[in-house]
Amino acid sequence: MNAPSAPAMVQLQGVTKRYGEFEALHSIDLSIAKGEFVTLLGPSGSGKSTLLNLIAGMIGPSSGRIIIDGRDATTLPTNRRGLGMVFQNYALMPHMTVFENIAFPLQVRGLSKDEIRRKVTGVLDLIQLGHVAGRKPRELSGGQQQRVSLARCIVYNPALILMDEPLGALDKKLREQMQLEIKRLHAELGITMLYVTHDQDEALTMSDRIVLMNGGRIEQQGQPDTLYFKPETVFSAEFIGSSNLIPGEIAAGEGGTVTLKTALGAFPVPAPDRPVRPGDRGVLLVRPENMMLTDRADPTSVAGRIEDSILLGGVVRHFVRCADGSMVIVQELNQPGRAGARRDETVRAGWTMDHARLLPPPPDTTLPNTPLSAG
Amino acid sequence: MNPLFGSSHIARRIVTAAAWLCYLFLLVPSLIVVPISFGNSGQIEFPPREFSLGLYRQFFTDPAWWGSMVQSLVVAVATTAIALLLAVPAAYALARSELPGRGLLRGLFMMPMLVPVIVLGLGLYLQFSNWGLLDTTAGVVLAHVMLTTPYIMISVMSGLQHSDIALETVASIMGASRRVVFFRVVLPQLGPAIAVGALFAFLMSLDEVVVAYFLTGTDAMTLPVKMYSSIRWELTPVLAAVSTLLTVLSLLIALGIIALQRKTEAHS
Numbered sequence: 001m002n003a004p005s006a007p008a009m010v011q012l013q014g015v016t017k018r019y020g021e022f023e024a025l026h027s028i029d030l031s032i033a034k035g036e037f038v039t040l041l042g043p044s045g046s047g048k049s050t051l052l053n054l055i056a057g058m059i060g061p062s063s064g065r066i067i068i069d070g071r072d073a074t075t076l077p078t079n080r081r082g083l084g085m086v087f088q089n090y091a092l093m094p095h096m097t098v099f100e101n102i103a104f105p106l107q108v109r110g111l112s113k114d115e116i117r118r119k120v121t122g123v124l125d126l127i128q129l130g131h132v133a134g135r136k137p138r139e140l141s142g143g144q145q146q147r148v149s150l151a152r153c154i155v156y157n158p159a160l161i162l163m164d165e166p167l168g169a170l171d172k173k174l175r176e177q178m179q180l181e182i183k184r185l186h187a188e189l190g191i192t193m194l195y196v197t198h199d200q201d202e203a204l205t206m207s208d209r210i211v212l213m214n215g216g217r218i219e220q221q222g223q224p225d226t227l228y229f230k231p232e233t234v235f236s237a238e239f240i241g242s243s244n245l246i247p248g249e250i251a252a253g254e255g256g257t258v259t260l261k262t263a264l265g266a267f268p269v270p271a272p273d274r275p276v277r278p279g280d281r282g283v284l285l286v287r288p289e290n291m292m293l294t295d296r297a298d299p300t301s302v303a304g305r306i307e308d309s310i311l312l313g314g315v316v317r318h319f320v321r322c323a324d325g326s327m328v329i330v331q332e333l334n335q336p337g338r339a340g341a342r343r344d345e346t347v348r349a350g351w352t353m354d355h356a357r358l359l360p361p362p363p364d365t366t367l368p369n370t371p372l373s374a375g
Numbered sequence: 376m377n378p379l380f381g382s383s384h385i386a387r388r389i390v391t392a393a394a395w396l397c398y399l400f401l402l403v404p405s406l407i408v409v410p411i412s413f414g415n416s417g418q419i420e421f422p423p424r425e426f427s428l429g430l431y432r433q434f435f436t437d438p439a440w441w442g443s444m445v446q447s448l449v450v451a452v453a454t455t456a457i458a459l460l461l462a463v464p465a466a467y468a469l470a471r472s473e474l475p476g477r478g479l480l481r482g483l484f485m486m487p488m489l490v491p492v493i494v495l496g497l498g499l500y501l502q503f504s505n506w507g508l509l510d511t512t513a514g515v516v517l518a519h520v521m522l523t524t525p526y527i528m529i530s531v532m533s534g535l536q537h538s539d540i541a542l543e544t545v546a547s548i549m550g551a552s553r554r555v556v557f558f559r560v561v562l563p564q565l566g567p568a569i570a571v572g573a574l575f576a577f578l579m580s581l582d583e584v585v586v587a588y589f590l591t592g593t594d595a596m597t598l599p600v601k602m603y604s605s606i607r608w609e610l611t612p613v614l615a616a617v618s619t620l621l622t623v624l625s626l627l628i629a630l631g632i633i634a635l636q637r638k639t640e641a642h643s
Binding site: 057087104105109152 | 546548552553560563
């Protein structure tokens with residue numbers, strides 16, 4: 001999705017942000033194409049909000065350049081960047097009505113009264129909130145307030161809309177509804193959006209591209225299904241979706257297959273794109289939904305005892321305790337008439353080799369005070 | 376019946392009674408001037424033998440009294456206006472900027488609250504006598520601006536703490552300049568906090584006596600100074616009428632402040 005031909009709306013070149021000794025962002029390079037919906041995903045402290053604030057101009061980078069819409073904006077004041085932003089707490093002006101809130105950015109731009117009335121009425125219709133135009137924000141529900149805050153952005157057609165966990169304060173059902181609404185507005189209006197969240201489901205639902213952040217760096221970026229099916233690191237695999245991870249050492253490799261020697265046995269794995277050598281450490285990844293309970297002692301299976309089975313509606317999760325004490329999760333589709341939990345039964349959890357992925361070992365975080373592991 | 380509940384009930388009654396006694400102790404001396412002010416004789420008497428508005432008539436017709444009342448109002452209004460122009464921008468700057476030496480500046484602004492008023496009065500007296508500001512309206516106003524600015528600043532800074540900084544950020548992202556952000560986002564939200572600070576400043580200036588006593592003579596004499604010298608030299612019952620008027624005015628302003636504070640709390 002990172003098509004080089006599409007003109008970039010935002011380009012970050014080697015952007016670093018330091019707070020004293022602490023490096024919140026390490027030399028970030030990122031390009032967002034016009035009309036793209038990009039999500040910055042990561043745990044708190046991963047630098048995603050810092051990145052957003054840098055683009056908004058609320059803070060300046062320690063080094064690097066920020067280019068917005070072809071123009072160097074590194075030192076441009078916030079109010080001249082032509083952006084829009086939606087906050088988690090809505091940030092609507094409490095002393096203005098809904099209409100006045102949406103009219104504010106247009107007044108700042110010196111539009112005529114008639115034009116303002118026409119545009120505000122237009123977006124109020126778009127978000128279906130025309131009937132509350134005269135109310136104060138505090139008289140609206142959280143979902144309505146966030147829609148007003150969206151409308152306030154859309155109305156002046158900014159080059160880029162930044163969203164900082166905009167749905168974080170809403171309950172689950174409303175959140176899902178708003179996700180679809182934001183997607184719809186994005187599709188209809190074609191505005192470039194940069195969305196920050198720590199919620200993987202939200203990122204998977206909404207994005208054209210996910211940028212996964214970890215410790216002030218970009219861990220991996222790509223389309224949602226790429227991140228889900230082809231994680232490149234243990235962090236990516238664990239942050240998006242759930243995963244079974246079996247650490248081991250590469251024993252041998254021939255053709256497209258390498259063998260990983262682990263505490264649970266030696267398993268064949270498709271060779272990764274990066275070069276690997278026998279003796280390298282590696283981690284085997286199989287998603288729970290790609291595992292199944294089986295009786296056959298395939299080379300791609302582990303033996304264990306079912307410790308628990310839980311019903312999650314459409315799917316069932318089996319927790320299988322292996323010989324070395326580690327846990328493997330098997331997720332199967334729920335079928336009518338399916339036998340219930342077979343607790344304490346000895347089983348094998350198997351997978352097909354194509355569904356397994358060999359990841360590099362996670363960076364050793366046990367080393368004390370390495371500068372790279374800070375943050 | 377829970378004995379514990381019973382005993383705490385009695386304890387609460389005792390506390391309530393004690394509180395009321397304290398209130399009475401504080402209030403009665405102020406309230407006693409009210410009946411006295413409606414008396415009708417050449418001297419202060421309580422309770423008055425007959426009621427009349429004679430003392431009030433005397434107050435409003437004697438230019439010495441009436442004039443100092445006008446002088447006090449002029450000083451209070453001018454003080455409030457100038458102190459607002461100083462304190463509101465200063466409070467905003469101190470609360471929102473990352474100015475180096477911010478703490479020091481804040482300390483300097485708050486200083487007049489900490490220095491004993493009598494010391495301030497003496498210092499201003501010595502300084503103003505060099506500048507020819509003694510016994511001038513400008514001199515008193517200047518001194519009162521100094522005294523009241525920190526109070527307005529405290530009120531405004533606490534108002535700023537309640538107002539979400541994200542509102543200023545979002546306004547600036549939407550394209551608003553700093554000036555527009557200040558006048559259209561910050562000021563409207565600070566309305567009640569500014570009004571509370573202004574009323575405080577007005578009230579303080581209106582009954583400030585120590586510094587004004589140092590700085591004024593016959594020309595720029597404010598009402599409290601006039602009252603003070605009147606107590607020392609003539610002890611006229613008009614004092615009771617003046618006191619009653621001042622008490623009513625203070626009460627009204629205090630009620631105004633309470634109403635405004637309620638409004639702010641309801642907002643946030």
